Amino acid sequence: xxGVIQSPRHEVTEMGQExxxxxxxxxxxxxxxWYRQTMMRGLELLIYFNNNVPIxxxxxxxxxxxxxxxxxxxxxxxxxxxxxxDSAVYFCASSSNVGTGELxxxxxxRLTVL
Amino acid sequence: xxxxxxxEGPVTxxxxxxxxxxxxxxxxxxxxxxxxxxxxGEGLQLLLKATKADDKGSNKGFEATYRKETTSFHLEKxxxxxxDSAVYFCALSDAPAxxxxxxxxxxxxxxxx
Numbered sequence: 001x002x003g004v005i006q007s008p009r010h011e012v013t014e015m016g017q018e019x020x021x022x023x024x025x026x027x028x029x030x031x032x033x034w035y036r037q038t039m040m041r042g043l044e045l046l047i048y049f050n051n052n053v054p055i056x057x058x059x060x061x062x063x064x065x066x067x068x069x070x071x072x073x074x075x076x077x078x079x080x081x082x083x084x085x086d087s088a089v090y091f092c093a094s095s096s097n098v099g100t101g102e103l104x105x106x107x108x109x110r111l112t113v114l
Numbered sequence: 115x116x117x118x119x120x121x122e123g124p125v126t127x128x129x130x131x132x133x134x135x136x137x138x139x140x141x142x143x144x145x146x147x148x149x150x151x152x153x154x155g156e157g158l159q160l161l162l163k164a165t166k167a168d169d170k171g172s173n174k175g176f177e178a179t180y181r182k183e184t185t186s187f188h189l190e191k192x193x194x195x196x197x198d199s200a201v202y203f204c205a206l207s208d209a210p211a212x213x214x215x216x217x218x219x220x221x222x223x224x225x226x227x
Contacts, residue, residue: 004157034216042219043203056214090179091157095215100165101148101207103215105157 002026006092011068012112017082023110024073025094033103034067036075041090049075050097078107082113116141120204120218127194127225135189137204142169145206146208147171147187152201152220161189161202194225205218 005024027034030077032050042074045058049069059066064083079086089110093103121136139147146165150158162171167182176191187204204218 006221043217045214049191052174074131100163101215102160102163103150103158107157 004092004094004104006090006106006109008052008109008112009107010112014114015059015083016081017113018078019082019086019111020111021077021090021092021111022077023077023092025075025092025099026104027073027079027105029094030072030097031095032069032075033093033095034075035093036063036088037108038088046077046090079111082111084113087113088113116143116145116206116208116216117204118204118206118216119216120202122219122222124222124224127226129196129221130193130227131190132224133189133194133198133203133223135202137187137189137218138189139185139204139206141185141206141208143208145208146206148205148215149176149178149187149189150203150217152203153158153199158203182203194223196225196227199223199225 034046040043048057052069093105148163149161151161162170162173164180170179
């Protein structure tokens with residue numbers, strides 16, 4: 001069974017460029033989460049979707065960040081324009097609505113903005 | 115709202131030492147409790163869980179008991195190995211009522227040979 005798949009694994013870009021991170025959740029999972037992890041702030045929830053609908057985006061830092069989930073098997077997190085302070089590891093996770101809410105994480109996308 | 119507080123560390127132990135990482139929670143309902151582990155360069159993965167009071171979750175020699183009276187879910191292992199070096203996160207979930215998993219700050223464990 002494939003787990004949560006994220007791409008790219010590593011991205012290095014210059015300040016001002018657009019960055020798009022992608023996530024494929026586990027098939028059959030109804031909820032999808034985007035997290036950001038940094039040394040300074042730890043693990044932060046950015047946004048989560050339930051049945052493709054954004055439920056809570058209060059963690060999205062500012063208007064430069066946007067997330068979409070056009071269908072049950074794909075989500076994107078976009079940063080435009082990117083800034084050096086956006087450098088972090090971005091994790092996608094998914095879970096089933098049935099059960100205890102256990103999250104399954106992808107391996108993360110490490111973003112470096114120069 | 116619901117929240118989790120865990121011992122932040124870092125924690126450094128010698129191989130075969132006893133490990134305890136404290137975790138307490140605040141919740142209005144009856145959440146499920148989790149410990150996740152993150153090895154270097156990887157995403158978080160579930161280590162163990164407990165879904166109701168007095169349940170004990172266990173995996174890979176790690177244990178944690180859901181204590182409602184003390185609102186705690188402390189992680190323990192009797193004899194740690196170098197391979198246990200990782201960051202450990204305590205978390206709670208009110209799913210299916212609320213799918214938002216609440217994580218603690220994480221505790222970095224380093225085990226030295």
